[in-house]
């Protein structure tokens with residue numbers, strides 16, 4: 001469900017980093033509503049740092065972030081979550097000693113929305129329904145990734161930030177993840193900023209792409225016939 005012309009996320013002149021170092025050195029990036037933008041780049045180029053900056057987990061040193069035309073610069077993660085931002089982080093953020101059900105339930109403010117939210121994510125990842133009482137820490141790496149994505153979808157975010165969700169995941173599960181992301185985009189117009197190393201997966205779902213290098217957007221474009229070769233040029237060692 002792409003809505004021509006409407007910008008969902010607008011990042012302008014964003015600068016952020018750690019200590020004395022700017023990791024993000026003045027980035028501008030716009031994503032139209034309902035689209036998936038794949039953000040690629042070699043290790044350590046600042047992809048996670050950019051997501052954390054948008055999610056309010058790292059203070060901005062300069063620049064602005066807009067959501068649907070509203071200035072959300074400096075908002076706390078809790079306020080951003082309530083405003084419709086979702087985040088599926090790279091490092092496993094699950095409560096390892098809690099069950100699948102409790103990990104999913106914790107994404108919601110109260111239990112009233114639990115049943116329909118569970119039904120939605122079970123549609124994408126049926127194994128969750130069969131193992132509701134299994135502790136998250138005993139799931140395989142790929143299963144944990146599916147649980148992380150499911151948890152980030154429980155609140156039906158308008159804009160989802162996804163960090164290397166396909167890392168270490170077998171191809172059939174990567175396909176399931178792709179179907180879940182595309183399903184939410186098509187069903188209700190979710191917009192996604194997708195940080196990825198898996199170029200095949202990224203281009204199987206993305207409408208557009210950008211390559212991050214040393215804190216700058218090196219190149220960006222539509223996902224057309226030339227996209228793969230252009231991105232590979234930047235990812236070469």
Ligand SMILES: Nc1ncnc2c1ncn2[C@@H]1O[C@H](COP(=O)(O)OP(=O)(O)OP(=O)(O)O)[C@@H](O)[C@H]1O
Nearest residue numbers: 018019023041042043044045046047048049050090
């Ligand atoms: N908490 C931190 N304190 C200091 N430096 C950090 C911190 N987190 C990340 N960095 C540094 O910032 C740079 C960018 O890291 P970041 O994790 O954003 O890169 P990335 O593009 O996501 O990399 P990868 O693909 O390896 O996940 C790296 O040089 C990293 O060492």
